[in-house]
Amino acid sequence: MADLLSYKKILITGAAGRLARLSLSLLLQRCPRLKVIGVDSRPLSPPEGLSKKEAQRLSLFQVSYTRGPFESLFRDHHFDAVLHLGRMSHTQADPLSLSQRLDLNLMGTNKILDLCLKNKIHKLLVLSTYHVYGALNDNPVFIAEEAPLRASIKYPELRDVVEMDQICTNWMWKNQNHIETLVLRPCSIIGPQMANTMTRYLKAPYAPVPVDFNPSFQFVHEEDMAHVLIEALEKLPLGVFNVASDETISLREAKIRVGQPAIPTPLSLVSPMAGLVERLWGFPRYLFDYLKFSCIVSNEALKTQLPELKFSHSIHDSLDELREVETG
């Protein structure tokens, strides 16, 4: 493990995303000599609130991970570490086209792993998701990192998410003598800047709330998650780690806390029409199961490695913040 201050250059993929922007701001603030290069296939702009000196140490490039210019970045800059946060979710991609997602999530990830090895990167951090475990009725409470990844059993459209995680973990063990790789599987990340499916669901007025199920959820605030990413980069050893606090909340209580009007819905009746709901509201089919069955991850491994880690936002604070954003 290296001291963060000894790093000279770090690459962050998915730099147009909210979490990446928060993370690169934190990195620039904490490490006064560090240069950060952000890349994304989407248009990029520097995050707000950076000082002039911090902004000078940030470079942003709009490139595809599978194209030549991305490879050149590795050759031109000698990165010490790579934060691979660029994973395309189902709601960002055209639901009718799998190729865009497969290209970024699988081919792109494969390319990044290859380039990291070729260019002797010291540390690689990959952001996966707790969705890989799947929401199933026989999920134990506190799913450990060793648990099978069952998300794609029922929903083939989640295969890229699971496969990306598996590619990274297999690669991690295979190349453990050459590069220190970390795979993080956070619970649902929420916050005023996030635009992921769960945050949008919580903030959405008249969203369906199950009356026949009431699963427990774990949420981590976007700022806490950015903080975990930086701590992980500095202190976590090679391995796979779930990211969640000790708190849980039931789905109904979370919706009430955010304060948006909801439509009580018997999900067991609506689930067969999930395809239609996805087309009308952009609500992914697989997420219906996450509204029915809990997927609570264990944070024991993270707590063992980072005993001093504190989540500054409680679940209630995080949900209250969403409520305040919505009510202005």
Place this chain on the structure above:
Amino acid sequence: MVKTKFLIDEPGCNFVEIGVFPCSVGAMLKPAERLKSFVWSALSLTGRDRRRLETVYDQLDQAYPEGHDAWGLDLQRAKTTLEWLYPIYRRYFRVRCFGQENIPDGPCIVISNHSGQIAIDAALISVAFALEAKPPRILRPMMDRFVSAIPFVGTWAQEGGAVLGDRQNCINLLNKGQSVLVFPEGLKGITKSPKDFYRLQKFTQGFYRMALATGIPIVPLAVVGAEEFYPFVYHARSAASRLGLPALPITPHLLPLPSPVDIWIGPPITPKTSLNPESPDKEVDAEVLELENLIKEMLQKGLEQRRPFWAIS
């Protein structure tokens, strides 16, 4: 107008009035009216009931300050369920609980015989642990995975304290200081034909391995009276298999009969220190068989002391 009283004994006191309802002499001649009044009075909470529940709630509020947990417990809903179950427990099944002093203060693994076609016995044992244990607690019955997938039912059970019957899931729960209820006979225990009533099915080992993994004591428990909830039952096993159901009991009456139930709680048993969670099946089987025989003895003793089916008290 005359007043009709039903009396029942209650542990710790001699006799308590369980229902007073006005009825005219004419109405007394109508069995349907009488039955309606009986059911109404049996399912209502008296002032005394409410006071008792309030005392229990105060202690449960202290034990579960957050009001919920990751396994889906919702204390408020658990209390509501308890209010529904309490009159049924006290007046419909006239439950007597013996040996409550054997319940340890801390977490424990309660193992019981399983009977009654549907898991009413689990609900009655849970009520007993909320009312009779000192301090009161929400016992966490292990439920089959198919139950957790049933709309409304799975959520209702989880909010009341039930948890998925997965070994690691329950070890995590025990490590958080909770007590679990296990039916080591599994589904075979509850789906018995009348000829097998009160015959224990072979115990599985999971509960003992959980005890070995956590060092938490095992509390043996016997339920007498639940087999008679559905005395006339036929198990359509092939139809159940074709429908993908774990069991399909067919019975002439939907409601369970009001058989008086006795719950016998034995002294806690510490798992053998010479064994560990990975000990060979043969060694664990010997310990499990000993506990199975212990519950058989408790059942036999309970059957000898049981009340007649139509006993008022």
